[in-house]
Amino acid sequence: MLSKDFTQSLVILIVATVLVASFSIVVLIVPNLVRTDEIRLRSMAIPLTAVQVAGRDVYISEGCHVCHTQMVRNIDPEVKRDGRANKEADDIYEYPNLWGSKRTGPDLTNLGRKYSDQWQRIHLMNPRQVVPTSLMPAYPWLFEQVLSGDDIEDKMRALQTLGVPYTDSEIDKARLAVKGMTKGEALVQYLQSLGQDTAGDQER
Amino acid sequence: MQASTELYDVKVVRYFIIAALVWAVAGMFIGVVLAAQLYWPALNFDSEYIQFGRLRPLHTSGVIYGFVVNILMGTSLYIVQRTGKTKLFNHSLAWMVFWGWQLILVLALITLPLGYTTSKEYAELEWPIDILIVIVWVLYAVLFFGTIAKRTVHHIFVANWFFGAFIIVIALIFILNNLALPAYFMKSYSVFAGAQDAIVQWWWGHNAVGFLLTAGIIGMNYYFIPKLAERPIYSYRLSIIHFWGLVGFYTWAGTHHLVYSSVPVWVQNIGIVMSLILWLPSWAGAFNSAMTLLQNKAKLKTDYIMWFFMSAILYYCLATFEGPLLAIRWFNMLAHNTEWIIGHVHSAALGWVGMSGIAVFYYFIPRLWGQNGLWSQKLLKWHFWLAHLGVALYAIALWVAGIGEGYMWLAQQENGSLAYSFVEAMDFKAPWLFVRFFGGACYVLGLLLMVFNLYKTVTVKLEVNQDAK
Numbered sequence: 001m002l003s004k005d006f007t008q009s010l011v012i013l014i015v016a017t018v019l020v021a022s023f024s025i026v027v028l029i030v031p032n033l034v035r036t037d038e039i040r041l042r043s044m045a046i047p048l049t050a051v052q053v054a055g056r057d058v059y060i061s062e063g064c065h066v067c068h069t070q071m072v073r074n075i076d077p078e079v080k081r082d083g084r085a086n087k088e089a090d091d092i093y094e095y096p097n098l099w100g101s102k103r104t105g106p107d108l109t110n111l112g113r114k115y116s117d118q119w120q121r122i123h124l125m126n127p128r129q130v131v132p133t134s135l136m137p138a139y140p141w142l143f144e145q146v147l148s149g150d151d152i153e154d155k156m157r158a159l160q161t162l163g164v165p166y167t168d169s170e171i172d173k174a175r176l177a178v179k180g181m182t183k184g185e186a187l188v189q190y191l192q193s194l195g196q197d198t199a200g201d202q203e204r
Numbered sequence: 205m206q207a208s209t210e211l212y213d214v215k216v217v218r219y220f221i222i223a224a225l226v227w228a229v230a231g232m233f234i235g236v237v238l239a240a241q242l243y244w245p246a247l248n249f250d251s252e253y254i255q256f257g258r259l260r261p262l263h264t265s266g267v268i269y270g271f272v273v274n275i276l277m278g279t280s281l282y283i284v285q286r287t288g289k290t291k292l293f294n295h296s297l298a299w300m301v302f303w304g305w306q307l308i309l310v311l312a313l314i315t316l317p318l319g320y321t322t323s324k325e326y327a328e329l330e331w332p333i334d335i336l337i338v339i340v341w342v343l344y345a346v347l348f349f350g351t352i353a354k355r356t357v358h359h360i361f362v363a364n365w366f367f368g369a370f371i372i373v374i375a376l377i378f379i380l381n382n383l384a385l386p387a388y389f390m391k392s393y394s395v396f397a398g399a400q401d402a403i404v405q406w407w408w409g410h411n412a413v414g415f416l417l418t419a420g421i422i423g424m425n426y427y428f429i430p431k432l433a434e435r436p437i438y439s440y441r442l443s444i445i446h447f448w449g450l451v452g453f454y455t456w457a458g459t460h461h462l463v464y465s466s467v468p469v470w471v472q473n474i475g476i477v478m479s480l481i482l483w484l485p486s487w488a489g490a491f492n493s494a495m496t497l498l499q500n501k502a503k504l505k506t507d508y509i510m511w512f513f514m515s516a517i518l519y520y521c522l523a524t525f526e527g528p529l530l531a532i533r534w535f536n537m538l539a540h541n542t543e544w545i546i547g548h549v550h551s552a553a554l555g556w557v558g559m560s561g562i563a564v565f566y567y568f569i570p571r572l573w574g575q576n577g578l579w580s581q582k583l584l585k586w587h588f589w590l591a592h593l594g595v596a597l598y599a600i601a602l603w604v605a606g607i608g609e610g611y612m613w614l615a616q617q618e619n620g621s622l623a624y625s626f627v628e629a630m631d632f633k634a635p636w637l638f639v640r641f642f643g644g645a646c647y648v649l650g651l652l653l654m655v656f657n658l659y660k661t662v663t664v665k666l667e668v669n670q671d672a673k
Contacts, residue, residue: 007360010352013368017451021373024407024455025380028474032403032467033396057391061319063257069541073464077614080622086466091398096323099402101409101461103541103613104242106626128245133631137241137248137255151388158387162395 036092036163043089046197047164048190050152050174051181055190057155058183059098062139067104070097070194083110083195090198093164105136110195120188142184149179212285213292218572219302220278225565227270227309229655232558232648234263239641243634253317261328262316267553268326268416270309275561276420277301277344279568280367283427284348287364288355297347304340308333320390324405326412327381331392334382341378345371362443366423369451373415377455381408399467403459410458417553419450421560422489429496429513432567433503438495442488449485453478460531463540479531486524493517508584512563515592519555523548538614543633543640544606551599554647559591562654569658579660583653590650597643605633605640 006013048056059065072078074085086109091097115123119130124142127134152174160166178186241247241256248255285292292298311333315321321328329337348371352364381404384392396404430437437443459467459475494517497510504510526548530539539545570578578584612632615623 006365008358010349010360013360013365014349014372017369017372018376020448020451021369021376021455023452025376028456028459028471029380029404029407032400032471036400039399060321060323062255063260063319063321063323065323066257066260071465073537073540074466075464075537075614077616077622080616080620081613081626088399088466088468090466091401094398094401096394096396097398097401097405098323099465101325101541102546131627133627133634135242135245135630137245137257138250139255140250141252151391155387155391155393158385158393162385162393163397 039089040092041089042087043092044198044201045090045092047093047159047166048193050156050170050177051186052190052193053155053159053174054147054149054152054178054181054183055186055188056098058142058187059190062142064108065098065100067100067102067136069100069103069107070109071099072107072109078107082107084198084201087198087201093159095159095162095164105134108191108194110199112192112194112196112199117188117192120191121184124184124187139184142187143182145183147178147181147183147186149175149177149181152178211291212282213295213298214282214572216292216298216302217278217282220274220281221565221569221572223302223306223309224271224274224278224561225569225655225658227266227274228558228561229648229651231263231266231270232644232651234259234266236641236644236648238263239637239644243638243641252319258317258319258321261321262313264326265312265316265328266309268412269312271561272416272420272557273305275564276367276370276416276424277305279424279427279564280348280364280420281351283361283363283424284351284355284367287361287427288352288357290351290354290356293347293350293354297343297350301340301344301347304336304343308336308340311336315390322382322384322392322394324381324394325409327378327405327408330390331382331384331386332390334378334384338375338379341371341375345375361427362437362440362447363423363426365447366419366426369447370415370420370423373411373419373451373455377408377411377415381405399465402462402465403467403471406458406461407455408458410461411455413549413552414450414454414457417557418454421557422446422450424564425493425513425516425560428564428567429493432507432509432513432563433497433500435496435499438492438499442492446485446489446492449482449488453482453485457482457531460536463531463533463536476531476533479528483524483528487521490517490521490524508581508588509563509566511588512559512566512591515588516556516559516563519551519559519595523552523556526551538610539606540610542606542610542613543602543636544610547599547602547606547640550602551595554591554595554598558595558647562587562591562651565654565658570661573662575661577661578657579664580657583657587650587653587657590646590653594643594645594647594650597646598640599643601636601639601643605636608636609633 006016072082072085079085123130124139126138127136153171156166156171156174320330383395385395386392394401456478457475459471460479463472497514529535609629612624612629617623
């Protein structure tokens with residue numbers, strides 16, 4: 001068999017392709033995946049509350065990340081526009097990351113408390129009421145659909161397993177905190193939390 | 205053809221090709237709707253299900269998993285039989301792969317508008333569907349490699365190396381990127397967080413482009429271009445360089461999506477350097493394919509299917525030049541997150557993948573149904589020019605929009621304050637988003653002409669044949 005090459009032997013073709021293609025996993029991916037503890041030591045991140053977790057899942061479900069980034073690059077004009085640049089340790093509880101890849105709307109990394117809750121509500125109901133040329137869809141149903149809170153404990157337990165330091169009592173109280181809220185209210189609470197944990201950090 | 209249907213499994217190939225055609229039209233039509241929504245936001249209709257954020261993953265999944273995977277499964281299962289001079293490894297397995305994959309696509313069509321998504325780009329489907337994808341993919345791998353194993357010729361044909369790499373690498377990266385902890389049915393969280401998750405995500409994202417939209421399509425073309433040109437592949441040595449160059453360098457390039465982000469700088473730099481290196485094997489492969497077509501100049505003068513292939517290769521050259529360019533820090537600073545990136549993706553997706561697919565549809569479908577020519581050469585010509593008009597308008601519009609908004613985001617006045625607000629940049633690009641919509645619409649109109657032409661080809665000529673009998 002060794003006298004053959006990949007053009008004659010199926011085994012060699014498969015093994016060689018796997019080896020060559022996975023070289024990048026060893027060099028690029030694995031060294032970053034094993035650094036979790038080291039990254040966490042430097043982090044100022046604060047876990048989201050139950051309501052904010054529910055709001056974040058509304059953000060994911062509606063596909064907000066399709067048009068909004070949550071990644072301020074460390075470039076002077078971008079920091080002026082969108083606030084403090086992201087650091088590696090900021091997003092340790094971001095399962096999954098919501099950095100996005102397209103800025104059809106503005107970056108939201110440091111959105112929290114930039115606008116009032118009332119502004120956020122009006123904007124979500126009909127963006128063109130506050131930004132006349134906005135391209136954003138209107139999301140009126142978010143303020144009609146009510147969260148039951150039935151799934152929030154399962155969500156928080158999964159996040160706890162992955163490494164978000166929720167206490168059991170926080171998880172026990174989660175359902176009552178979320179129950180009865182509209183999706184929109186939860187989403188606004190999430191949006192208002194963005195960038196708050198790192199707001200005090202001025203170092204670049 | 206009559207004889208070959210008994211020698212080879214062709215029926216399942218026909219099904220795959222028709223599925224690919226249906227998803228090509230559907231997926232790209234949704235793209236045109238999205239483009240319209242970005243110009244007329246009222247077209248979101250205040251509807252939960254078809255608003256931009258939920259419709260966009262359906263467009264990308266429909267095109268990637270519907271159109272491209274179906275055409276690659278169909279052509280690979282055909283080519284592996286013809287070049288190995290053997291039937292498929294297992295007949296029922298082929299049908300399980302076909303129906304399994306269509307089930308996955310229907311589930312995507314239902315769950316994405318309902319808001320079930322992992323948020324991971326090009327991997328939005330939730331965990332139960334992911335498990336189904338892995339199962340069907342493994343069956344497909346067994347079927348494909350099993351058929352290579354029972355080939356009756358000594359040599360493994362070039363196209364099959366590329367299909368093999370496509371199957372193996374997609375399996376590898378799909379599984380790693382989709383590792384997630386289910387919270388409950390249809391809801392899971394990625395096991396990776398933040399910067400680590402982003403590295404895995406773009407390692408996947410870029411390789412999905414590299415192995416699905418590039419290696420797979422190259423495999424398909426390495427069979428159909430020589431067939432259509434009636435000439436052998438120009439250089440065997442170049443195809444070997446092309447193959448190992450792609451497999452060797454592509455998987456490293458993904459982190460160019462994270463330049464200036466908060467991932468470690470060395471990770472960004474590897475992505476940049478490897479992207480630049482990738483330019484070389486890409487153009488070597490393009491040269492090889494172009495020379496294969498050019499060996500039959502007489503046919504190239506008159507045959508618009510040859511022109512579709514030639515155009516696809518030229519767009520491949522453009523995209524594989526623009527890609528490394530965009531990975532360079534200075535260009536990346538300007539272009540990141542802008543419309544330019546969308547334009548870049550589409551000059552590759554519509555120009556390279558789309559036109560390769562169109563050429564294969566035109567060449568392959570009549571032959572699969574036992575016909576030799578097309579119903580209308582005139583419609584083919586119309587399609588050719590509509591497709592070109594569409595891609596050109598699309599690319600130019602988004603170059604202007606993307607470079608414009610990228611510049612406006614970064615521009616500062618002398619005192620260091622920002623020169624433009626975000627809304628000003630948005631208003632600047634609005635007319636160009638209309639041009640993009642128009643370009644996309646031309647492209648889809650061309651597809652509809654093709655569907656009509658192929659339908660006539662298959663049905664009308666059948667009637668003629670029956671009359672002759």
